[in-house]
Amino acid sequence: MAAAVGRLSLWLTSRVYVNRNRAPYICWRQQRGCCFSRPIGATRQYSYDSRDDLKVRYLDGEDAGIVVVGINRPKAKNSISKNLVNMMFEAVEDIKKNNKVRSVILSSLVPGIFCAGADLKERAKMHQSEVGPFVSKARALITELDNLSVPTIAAIDGAALGGGLEMALACDIRIASSSAKMGLVETQLAIIPGAGGTQRLPRIIGVSLAKELIFTARIVDGKEASRLGLVNHSVEQNDSGDAAYLYALELARQINPQGPIAVRMAKLAINQGIEVSYSNCLSTNFIKIQYKYVCLMAKVCIGKNC
Incomplete structure (x- = not known):
């Protein structure tokens, strides 16, 4: 059945959802918005169709939000x-448009690996004219991840190297x-981190430790990290x-019941605050504007779960 579906050119992407009984299922979406689903087992299933490179799950029930x-690129x-x-750009755009989202977990479906960085095999096959735009788009993706208004959690259950770690650094x-x-x-490849790691x-x-890690290309384990x-x-x-993922899920569950507008504004205040001077952070206008916005949105959102 999967092979037959894979041959249909009209299928755009697949997503994994969790139903109210906590049973995962795959939903393939057509351009017309139809959804065909089938349950999947609890074990990790690998398919090498490029549409399976990313799986996005919108949890429901008590974990809604x-x-x-x-x-999911095991090979x-x-x-x-x-x-x-x-695919990640599409996922981020979907998340940005959905005001029901409370938190995002970035994880891996491949045991022992989070993300090994850039696909150097694919890079080697690119024409020189393609490399620059690709690097710019990858950098823009990580910036978009960083700029998501909701809390983001990276669940690192395996190696996160180069661009893979930069992706995790963009999470809250x-x-x-x-x-x-x-x-x-x-620096082992005679280049520098190109997606915001520096x-x-x-x-x-801190600056000194960051310099040490980047200058030496040092790899640390979770405990040292x-x-x-x-x-x-x-x-x-x-x-x-999947210990890191399970911990991240529990953390997301702790974020869920908090005021969603307040959480978003707290993230914005922190992110903006570290980019301006301390005195400006504590200025009356800086705090008042954010406080008034939170109060206004709280009034608007009463009973609307927004």
């Missing part, structure tokens, strides 16, 4: 390809398994290889 974005170690960038919170390996290793890493762990402040929490990996 949580979106899980899962990278390429979840490396960042043109197709993955395009990072959870890593103790065995996960992380590093900005671009700016985000020092803001997260937690000690350095690179990740918020490090958890012991479990037999199913």
Whole structure:
């Protein structure tokens, strides 16, 4: 059946959802908006159709409001390809348009790997004229992820290297398994992190430590990453290889019941605040504008779950 569906050119993408009984199912969407679904097993199933590079789950029931974005390129170690960038852009745009979303978890569906960075095999096949636009689009994607108005959590259950770690750095919170390996290793290739790593890493762990990690292309595990402040929490990996994801899910569940407008504005205030002087942050206008907006939106949203 899957092979037959794969041959139909009108299918655009597939998404994994969870029904009210917490049973996952796949939904293929047509241009006309029709949805055909079938249940899937609890075990991880791998397909090498490019449309399976990314799985987006909008949880429901008690977990409604949580979106899980899962990278699924097992043969390429979840490396960042043109197709993955395009699919992630689409996912981010969908999230931005959905005011029911409360939090986003960025995870991997491939055991032992989060994201290995750029797809160098694909890059080697690109014409020189394609490389620049691709790098710019990948950088723009990570910026869009950073700019999402809702809290984002990276669940790092495996290696996050180069652009893969830069993607995680763009998230508000990072959870890593103790065995996960992380590093900005671009200097080994005689290049520098090109998707914001040189700016985000020092803001997260401090300038001196960021320089050390980037200059040496050093790789750290989850425990050391937690000690350095690179990740918020490090958890012991479990037999199913998804300990960081499960922790991230619990954290998202703690965010869910909080006032959604207040959470969004708190994120905006923090993000803007670290980019301006301390005195400006505490200025009457800066605080009043945000407070008035929260109060206004609270009145508008009463009874509307927005």
